[in-house]
Amino acid sequence: MSENYFKKYPNQEGFFNEYGGAFIPPNLEEEMKKINDAYFSISKSHKFISELRDIRKHFQGRPTPVYHCHRLSQKYGGQIYLKREDLNHTGAHKLNHCMGEALLAKHMGKKKLIAETGAGQHGVALATAAAYFGLECEIHMGEVDIAKEYPNVLRMKILGATVVPATHGLKTLKEAVDSAFEAYLKDPINTIYCIGSVVGPHPFPMIVRDFQRIVGIEAKEQFFNMTGELPDNIVACVGGGSNAIGIFSAFLEDEECKLYGIEPGGKSLKTGEHAATMTLGKPGIIHGFKCYTLQDENGNPAPVHSIASGMDYPGVGPEHSMLKDLEKVTYNSITDKECIDAFFELSRLEGIIPALESAHAVAFALKLAKENPKQSILVNLSGRGDKDLDYVVENYGIPE
Template identity: 60%
Template structure:
């Protein structure tokens, strides 16, 4: 296995993880990105920043989030024992608050006057609106019209928190278009605005920064599993869209003899172009949103149409570190369909009384598929990256409940 020092030293000074990452942006924007990187490297090492972030993680977010033994689900499936890292219990209901607090604090320390971002399922939007309210910085969120209609509870929360929501109607009107629109708005005044990217995507230093803030998930989970079971999990699984929750938990296990599994959205089927978002399964290396990474492209080489029942995974790209981890074979990237996702959503709800986010349900679906094939002394740790409050109306309508 690749030595740990290789992972720890990534990205390189140009923002690359192997062949992926970088800053594929105009020269004036590269200068702004470099300024953010310099400020991040300086500010994050200060006691004031570290102490404030640690205090907020503990007293505001409620960290550490627990790991939970899903006994009834494990017994129902037979085979491996399933544990959940309960990021759904965080304030705002998902892992997104981990990096949103870090980014909002960084914007405050840099003297920025406005924070803007994109959101798909709304979890990043809610978390960022929450963090901006806390640090008293205006917040503007770009969200596809399709997702606005699908994720109404999160839209309402963002409005209550004082966030300005900008509907995006062009194209498929989902996450990719929201990113495009937010980035265009950011280009109008990058000196005074801070673009709080919602995943481990975009130009350097954002994949690095978001990974660093999310690494708290993996650090906690590894220590908790060792303390509880005196061993590491045999398998660690997480859903993958842009890839922030996955890289957050994977980061602590990269040098261990642990099978890491990223679960992409197969949507309505891998055989249906435009109706899935399995970027690492069927995509190819390309350029998207300022980075070199795997991309699902159309015949003209542009980012192609994608679809997932989970709005937060509805993205034709992937974080560059995931592209690297795929190429070297360190992470096994699997997928789950919309049907499997909905089945996992309902099964976890009715066996454990835990309603998961549709995004997280993809990882649960993989665990449900694989657990019966493994021995009972095997352990699967699933990163339950968010709760499903935002999804219940959609699921009820979809399933006729």
């Protein structure tokens, strides 16, 4: 991918064409400028880059491998490959940007990391980063998600983080973001908000995107070394969109590669019980930035639903919003049922239990393989499913 793209997007005001920006209170503007300035001065230094590379290799276990799904390909057609971000330390792609954000916080002299989490993977990753650097950590999580993803709550607490329940509204991811931002506003001097995806006011979508680019850089080289060509299709799930932008970023200028972002179709697109922001949303402002949003009749963020706690968000990354308009990425949705079916298929045919978020991408890849039996498909398997086992078994049982 040309470096010119990353220098062009976002622009100096943090916009990806019309999306992004920073619609924030005046008292936060100066803090956002400090973070932005620190990111550009610190993250480009040899010392920072060397330390981050050392962390990725010796602590995170990068590079994660690309794996060919032999039995899944035999059954469904095509050649299905997985970028195994589930093998990244803590079990998901989230640590890629959390270690970078925490390292930035250390260089800025911050004492505390604050963040939201949905499925808990970002919370676990940030708690891990805080423990590594000796920083305080406070994670805000919806009450519904705390009950649904309790194993990750225990992991956060064991790692030393304070878990704060979000008890208003639907008590899920949007409310966790509300709660975390309120906490951050109380002391922006000593704390830093480490957002969990490519969302939020500038410079967060850019910072998270840049730290997640390692996924695409690795995957492109690995796939070519394995096959002698680039994949015909790249598929990734999209909630906020960090894992997707991470892998897409390396292929945006490769016209032979089709990119697919997969959203939660939930129970039904017709009834509104979904989180298919790109499919049915329209431009709006949420949490300090402009993007495609699902809105109610009053223009406020609409209630959303997904079986995957990390994807039930009524907004999406501003860069994804731009890529949709530019038709660089095709966005589709997968229902809860299709997600569960793919969850068990990958588990039983390949011995890999995926996160419910990732299972959305797997489900779409299986459809794509049936329709294009001679093409290759690279799925970004963004996380492992340990966190989802109790929920899946309790609500769907175990098939014979």
